Amino acid sequence: GDSVTQMEGPVTLSEEAFLTINCTYTATGYPSLFWYVQYPGEGLQLLLKATKADDKGSNKGFEATYRKETTSFHLEKGSVQVSDSAVYFCALSGANTGNQFYFGTGTSLTVIP
Amino acid sequence: DAGVIQSPRHEVTEMGQEVTLRCKPISGHNSLFWYRQTMMRGLELLIYFNNNVPIDDSGMPEDRFSAKMPNASFSTLKIQPSEPRDSAVYFCASSREGDRSEAFFGQGTRLTVV
Numbered sequence: 001g002d003s004v005t006q007m008e009g010p011v012t013l014s015e016e017a018f019l020t021i022n023c024t025y026t027a028t029g030y031p032s033l034f035w036y037v038q039y040p041g042e043g044l045q046l047l048l049k050a051t052k053a054d055d056k057g058s059n060k061g062f063e064a065t066y067r068k069e070t071t072s073f074h075l076e077k078g079s080v081q082v083s084d085s086a087v088y089f090c091a092l093s094g095a096n097t098g099n100q101f102y103f104g105t106g107t108s109l110t111v112i113p
Numbered sequence: 114d115a116g117v118i119q120s121p122r123h124e125v126t127e128m129g130q131e132v133t134l135r136c137k138p139i140s141g142h143n144s145l146f147w148y149r150q151t152m153m154r155g156l157e158l159l160i161y162f163n164n165n166v167p168i169d170d171s172g173m174p175e176d177r178f179s180a181k182m183p184n185a186s187f188s189t190l191k192i193q194p195s196e197p198r199d200s201a202v203y204f205c206a207s208s209r210e211g212d213r214s215e216a217f218f219g220q221g222t223r224l225t226v227v
Binding site for chain 2: 032034035042044045046048051064089091093094099100101103105106
């Protein structure tokens with residue numbers, strides 16, 4: 001079945017460090033791919049998305065490129081800030097299973113000053 | 114649009130009591146999802162509706178849990194009787210099927226069963 005595997009956390013970085021959170025997916029069709037962010041005490045918010053191969057999603061300095069050849073959608077940011085501390089979820093939908101969404105287990109990021 | 118609206122935001126109840134969580138999806142969205150989030154198990158899909166019809170309820174933990182969607186603008190998740198292990202944050206999300214759009218999440222209901 002369809003699934004998403006993302007990097008285990010927690011991740012701790014110093015401010016201005018480079019961030020990569022790995023995400024790979026399994027799907028028999030052509031899914032849309034998403035990164036969501038969850039701040040403490042809040043619901044999940046869409047961070048960025050890509051709907052077809054080679055698309056790059058970007059928002060707030062974060063980027064991820066839909067790589068069909070490696071079935072990956074890694075999240076990157078060149079210089080993290082303390083305010084980026086949150087839990088990040090990779091997700092896919094719309095491959096073969098209608099509109100169902102599949103989420104990874106989440107990666108907790110803490111950025112220290 | 115006000116987004117996905119969940120109520121209540123917090124619920125504290127005693128073991129054995131019935132609990133009802135409510136969700137109003139975004140107008141025009143025809144898919145609705147209920148998730149449960151705990152530290153131990155992460156984010157779990159409980160049930161997924163499309164056009165008010167339950168499509169996949171394989172994530173519903175047991176018969177104590179039930180969900181309904183009587184119309185396109187309202188859904189409930191009921192736990193009867195509640196148990197301490199049901200304590201979690203319950204999220205409702207909605208999306209529009211067919212256009213590859215994202216799911217929009219509500220703020221969640223934090224349930225504590227004592």
